[in-house]
Every structure is written in structure tokens, then in C-alpha cells.
Amino acid sequence: MSGATGAGRRWLVLAVGLALFVAAVVAVRSWPAADSDVDAVALAERVQASTDEPWSGYAVSRGSLALPDADRFSSVGDLLGEETRLRAWWRGPDVWRVDELRTAGEVGLRHEGVRTTEWSYETGIAEGTAERSRDPDVRLPRTVDLLPPELARHVMAGVRDDEVSRIGARRVAGRDALGLRVTPSLEQATVRHVDVWADAETAVPLAVEVYGDGDDPVLSTAFAEFDDATPAASTVAFDPPDGVVVEDEEVLDIVDAVSRYAEVAPPGRLAGLPRTADSSGAVGIYGRGVTRMMALPLDDRGAGPLREQLALTPGASVTPERTVVALGPLGVLLTDDGSGGGWLVTGPVTTDTLERAGRALTPTWAFMTTALEAS
């Protein structure tokens, strides 16, 4: 009898101890955030002015877009379709370091002035090289674009006062973060809204969530650790390890290559969206804020593998003139000029917008449709 009582008492001690621990965890996690009475427009201005603020931190981004795995675009699929763990040190827009953490190494970007050096541990050790390139005017997304402050900067570029509203406050990385909702007003938009959570003290965005049609964000990124102290210059600089040579690369990626070498001029307006100053060479960027669309001319070597992968993507629509697919809010259209090449038009815009853009960019579109119907 006393044994049974003793056992009961011991199990009770264990249960109470565990309950106290769980209660402490729940209390810390549900600690309320202190809100501010700052209005949406003023907060948006503070956020836009925070790009010079120094900080360092650890952020995790999660994307749910299942992009086709097409050769020269595969890095975009990884960024927008998977979880990415990032450690970053930001002295300012001109000097920063971002490391993508992987179980078996890391891929780091070190930026200084107009050049960025990419260090990939396993490749770097095996080949004894790191790659440095001049910052191109246009490029594919890189890990740095997934950091909450950078994603927020892209989302809020050109945002209008009537597109922002306040959504309370929450705790992010142990700090009070003020909520700002950006609701695109352009009819071409497929993103329903973007929630930006900015640090109450510095206005640096601590978390960003991009919503399509569903209740869950299609892309989210948030700091798990954040420090607003200026990181040391020695932490940010890249001093290659012994035996490693920094090689200068002429071209960063396919978008950079096309913008510099393709002899085509994108139109000044496409599907009702004006071309922006971010456009470069043959690559046109249209729209503003999160409603941005890129038009990129590709030759048959660039377009062929991408077209094949797009056609295999669930929900893809294929006609002789174009292959088009909507991946959540992200639309992708690739035209066919008859010789294998074509225009890649992509962005968080409706498929109608993409179709209009495709027609405008492909003079033979109408002819091909007529020829198909005749046959």
C-alpha cells in the first residue's frame, strides 16, 4: 500500500515538473507584443528608410512554390520552394554577408561595393576557388533577396499610400514588431496581400509573409535571432582560406547574360504595365511593388529545356505559340518563335496578363493560331 502511494507521489512530482516546464514555454511564446499608434503610411515610410540600418541575425524562409527544375533556373526553384536557413551580417546596402546554412556546409555571399563574392564550402574546397562577380543590373533571385529586410524592400518599392494598412503587432525574434499589410491594387496582381512586420525600434523588417489565394503564405521569411548592433567589418569581409583563389566571373546568371548580350529591345509598356528603371538591356521589368513582371528573350538553348519542364508541370497549358502555367500566385509564360526560342514572361501576375504580354512580344502569334486552325 505504501509502495503504491510512493509510486503515485513520484509520478505526481514528475507530472508537476513537466507541467511547469510546458507552462513556462507557453508563457514565453505567448508574451504579448507592445503595439504603437503609428499609422500605416508613416510606418511604411520608416520601413523604406531603414535600408541603411545595420543589423545581424538568423532568418528562416519557407516557400511552397513548386517551380519546374529547369537547368539554368533551378536555383530559383530552391529559393521559392524550400526552407532556407540564412545567417546575415548587414553593415549597410554596400557591405553585407549572407550565409545559406546547409547540413554539410554553407554557401555564402560577401558583398562589398559593386562586387559580390560567392563562397561554396564543398565546391570551394574541392576546386580551390571562390567566384566574384560585378553586381549586374538584373539577375535571378539570390539568397540575399529572402532576408526579411530585402524582401520587404522589393515589395514596398513604389507602394502607394492607399495600399498599406496596419495589422497590429507581434513578437518576432524576441522583439516587438509592428504589422503593416500591403494590398496590391493593380488589376494584374495575383498576390492578395503581403504582411510586413517591422522592428518597433529600428523599423527594420523582421518578418515578411506573401499570401496568394490560400490562408497560408506561399512565401514567408522571418528572423529567429536579430541584433541591431553594427557587425564587425572583419566578420563581413571575405579573406579566402589558404589555397583558395578568388576568380572573377564575367557573367552571373542567365538573366545577366541575356540583358547584356541579347540584341532585342523590350517594349516600353507590356500588358498595361509600364517598364521600370530596373530594366536593363534586353530584359524588361514591368509593374511596381510585388506586382512585377519580367520579360526575358531566350534562344533555343535557353528556352528548350525550360519549355519541356514547364509542359510537364501540373496545370500547364500548351499551344504552339506558348506554354503557360500558374504556380500559386506566380505565373510563367514561355512563347515559341517557331525556331525554338521565345520570350519568358514571369511574375506574380494573372495568366491573362501573361497572355497579353506574350501576344505583344510575338508578332507571329496570330499567324500561328490561324495556321493551326487551318490545319
Added chain:
Amino acid sequence: MIRVELVKLLRSRRTWVTIALIDALPVLVAILLAVTGVGPRPGSGPAFLSAVLTDGTLYPLAALAMVVPLFLPVAVAVTAGEAVAGEGQAGTLRYVLIRPVGRTRLLVAKLVAVIVFALLAVVVVAVTAYVVGVTLLGQQDVTTGTATFSGTSLTTPELVARTLMSLGYAMLCMLGVAAIALFCSTLVDTPLAAALGAIAVLIASTLLLTLDAASALHPWLITRYWLAFTDLFRDPIFWRDILRGVGLQLLYVAVFLGAAWANFTTKDVTR
């Protein structure tokens, strides 16, 4: 009491056979790498394995990354599962308990013995891996040092210190498995059932970690931070997951050793 358990552990032929079996995998992999010269493609395979072809001094870490996910915890689960249920099955438990020691002390002594087993296994794997690494695989000039994941140079003393910290961390990660197996060992009558109980928890944890729907549970799963020792090779060292890993193991020890204590100290022992 602890001394008795340790002597029993070290004199057991099974202890050394188990450690030799754990050690066999990294040795086999080193031989295959040395013979073929073909490492895993960068970005694939266990941590450090693609780098050891140029720097064999990293092989203890690659070996650790190979044995920590499965071989080592299974061996720890078998050893800890044996602790109480094994004595019960052999009919020696009632004689052990006749000695003037409390059952709580017996449990702690059993846990310490299992941890010493894990430490021995980790040290043997590391030493063997270092020897085969520098003799069979790439040998980096010690004056040039080794690179961290972040592309900074590590001096030999820094490399040794971080490797030792990795070994200590791997050993700590086995604490939770040992506590679970020890608890199971107080619940059932056969060591096999106790070991299988702990292994089932490990398999469930590994499976849930691959499931996005279980992401809320991930920070609490026992295997979640096991490979975080690789974060010691970032510059600056990334302490977040390492500290969480240590805390989580201590939590598992507190809960399951507590459960073992609650169950065993009043258990009716008839054999």
C-alpha cells in the same frame, strides 16, 4: 556502485564487439574512398565527406556524421535496454537490489555506464577515423590549416578544439536515447523489448522530422539537433542549435530518467 557498473561494462566482451562494429562503417568508407578516389558530389552525402579527399584530418567528423544518426544510438539503446531488464531476465536483479544501495543510485550508475559506453564508442571511432583519414585520405599541410564552412582558415589547435567539442556534443546527444532505453528497461522484462522501445522512438523522431505537417513538433524531437555539431565549423560558431540540442537532451534525461525513477523505485522485483 558506479565503479561496479563501469567494471562490468569494460570487462564485457559485448561492449568491445559492439564498438568494433560501429567503427567498421567509417573504416570501410575510408577504404572505399581511398581506393576509388570518388567522393560524394558537393552538397550531397554526410557532412565533411566530400572534403576529406583533400583534407583527411576532417575524417573523424565525417565518421561522426555517419555513425550518429543510426549506428551509435542503436548501440546505446541496446546497452541501456540491457541495464535493468537484462538483470531481471538473468535473475540477478533481486541480488543486485539486496546490496545496501538505493534504486535511484542504481539507475544513475546504469546511466553513467551507458554514457561511458557512448564516450568510448565516440572516442574509438574518432581515433580510428583520424588514423585512416591521414594515412589513406588527403593530408592537408598542417601549416596552411583547414577551412571552416564559412571560408576562414582554422589553425591546427582550433581544429583540434572544435573536433573535441564535436565529440563531446555527439556523446551528449546520446543522453536522451540512454534515458529512454533505461526507462523502457524498467517497464519490460526483456532487454530486447526495451531496446526496441527506444529505437521505435528514434525512428518516429526521424520520420516526423521529414514531415512538414509535424513542424510544430520538430524543436522537441530527440534527433532534431543531433548533427548540429557541424555548426562548430562555421565562423563565427553558430551556437543556436548546439545550445538547443544540449538543452533538449537534458530535458529528455530529466523526463525519462524521472519516469524510470518513478517506475523502478517502487517496482515489485520477483526475480
